[in-house]
Amino acid sequence: xxxxxxxxxxxxxxxxxxxxxxxxxxxxxxxxxxxxxxxxxxxxxxxxxxxxxxxxxxxxxxxxxxxxxxxxxxxxxxxxxxxxxxxxxxxxxxxxxxxxxxxxxxxxxxxxxxxxxxxxxxxxxxxxxxxxxxxxxxxxxxxxxxxxxxxxxxxxxxxxxxxxxxxxxxxxxxxxxxxxxxxxxxxxxxxxxxxxxxxxxxxxxxxxxxxxxxxxxxxxxxxxxxxxxxxxxxxxxxxxxxxxxxxxxxxxxxxxxxxxxxxxxxxxxxxxxxxxxxxxxxxxxxxxxxxxxxxxxxxxxxxxxxxxxxxxxxxxxxxxxxxxxxxxxxxxxxxxxxxxxxxxxxxxxxxxxxxxxxxxxxxxxxxxxxxxxxxxxxxxxxxxxxxxxxxxxxxxxxxxxxxxxxxxxxxxxxxxxxxxxxxxxxxxxxxxxxxxxxxxxxxxxxxxxxxxxxxxxxxxxxxxxxxxxxxxxxxxxxxxxxxxxxxxxxxxxx
Numbered sequence: 001x002x003x004x005x006x007x008x009x010x011x012x013x014x015x016x017x018x019x020x021x022x023x024x025x026x027x028x029x030x031x032x033x034x035x036x037x038x039x040x041x042x043x044x045x046x047x048x049x050x051x052x053x054x055x056x057x058x059x060x061x062x063x064x065x066x067x068x069x070x071x072x073x074x075x076x077x078x079x080x081x082x083x084x085x086x087x088x089x090x091x092x093x094x095x096x097x098x099x100x101x102x103x104x105x106x107x108x109x110x111x112x113x114x115x116x117x118x119x120x121x122x123x124x125x126x127x128x129x130x131x132x133x134x135x136x137x138x139x140x141x142x143x144x145x146x147x148x149x150x151x152x153x154x155x156x157x158x159x160x161x162x163x164x165x166x167x168x169x170x171x172x173x174x175x176x177x178x179x180x181x182x183x184x185x186x187x188x189x190x191x192x193x194x195x196x197x198x199x200x201x202x203x204x205x206x207x208x209x210x211x212x213x214x215x216x217x218x219x220x221x222x223x224x225x226x227x228x229x230x231x232x233x234x235x236x237x238x239x240x241x242x243x244x245x246x247x248x249x250x251x252x253x254x255x256x257x258x259x260x261x262x263x264x265x266x267x268x269x270x271x272x273x274x275x276x277x278x279x280x281x282x283x284x285x286x287x288x289x290x291x292x293x294x295x296x297x298x299x300x301x302x303x304x305x306x307x308x309x310x311x312x313x314x315x316x317x318x319x320x321x322x323x324x325x326x327x328x329x330x331x332x333x334x335x336x337x338x339x340x341x342x343x344x345x346x347x348x349x350x351x352x353x354x355x356x357x358x359x360x361x362x363x364x365x366x367x368x369x370x371x372x373x374x375x376x377x378x379x380x381x382x383x384x385x386x387x388x389x390x391x392x393x394x395x396x397x398x399x400x401x402x403x404x405x406x407x408x409x410x411x412x413x414x415x416x417x418x419x420x421x422x423x424x425x426x427x428x429x430x431x432x433x434x435x436x437x438x439x440x441x442x443x444x445x446x447x448x449x450x451x452x453x454x455x456x457x458x459x460x461x462x463x464x465x466x467x468x469x470x471x472x473x474x475x476x477x478x479x480x481x482x483x484x485x486x487x488x489x490x491x492x493x494x
Contacts, residue, residue: 033045053233207231255351257343261340
């Protein structure tokens, strides 16, 4: 079999396959691309066993049918050059002849061919249907998914197909924030929904956004398929239950406060927030009725309060409140297009709804100490006298957001919510509610810390063991040398 490929097509193909093929594969066959020609249809395929990408070579020429495996590293080197030049791959027996046309010259090399029988089967074809806007929404939501590999269900985008036709949604959360996209045309119907892992391939800008999607249930697990342009992508989906995200959606009825940012303000905040002094991960919005919204933080020394008024048209509705938010989480929400944030108080989740059926829930950070009511005209003079007597203001040294959703294990087959345990403690006439979910989070963080400590201890122990082994070898050599000397002395006859 002989396949002739243009370098332009080879560049696009190898770039896409680089999102699939691992850099350090344990199996040699998985570092290759499988070319095949069947009934005049030429395709190239790459896989890491969990996900597979197939590229249809529409602008190539092929002679003879067959299959051959070519290392991706070699294809990357062949893709460098002028787009109009061509590359020829020809398989014969256990050899592959590679001809690279560079500057009008043909450079030929021969490599050993792997057995095509070692290539893992890709599984059957999956029926797909058009899904306008899916790829774009998937990419937007991937920012809000978790990056913690131990929480596989959250390292994904959930396709919620449990509702009626037209009410499907895409959801992503990392346990601290949650984003939902609705008004999408999802052709998938599944009573449990589909949990699609975050994939570098689907996030790749070289993949066209117009796509068809589908899901197939195999004997062992589901597979998700997306077709876009010359590409066909299939991946295993997470076999588990996605957290019940609907239970954390705040009600708008109790939202006594509203922050509204203008586009000009967002452009300014994207520059101000990353450069805000101090090493704190949070910022505070100081909101007062009828006054400018101020961005509050600490200086580089963490001693003085800094106030930056927002002067580009942003507004606040409410009686007054200071809300503390994670910097990066707020910027992600603003970049995703969310502008209006509603919340009940400074300890309640913020809810934002856009005009495209999208929703965003963001947990605030809790300050150390009780929350303070907003200053009004009646207590302004009293606050001034208190400020004169006090030189410090309680701020959060280690603010912690509340978890949004509970995670479930893959073996759980029914949706459920954690029972709430209520433990009330009094601090300056205020009560703090501690849920089972918060206790689980604290226990998880403690366990994670202990594991890291044990790993550090094991790492510290390794050089000690090596030193002990070295000393033992030296001691054995000395003992052997002394014994050899004694044997020589004993052999001397007087």
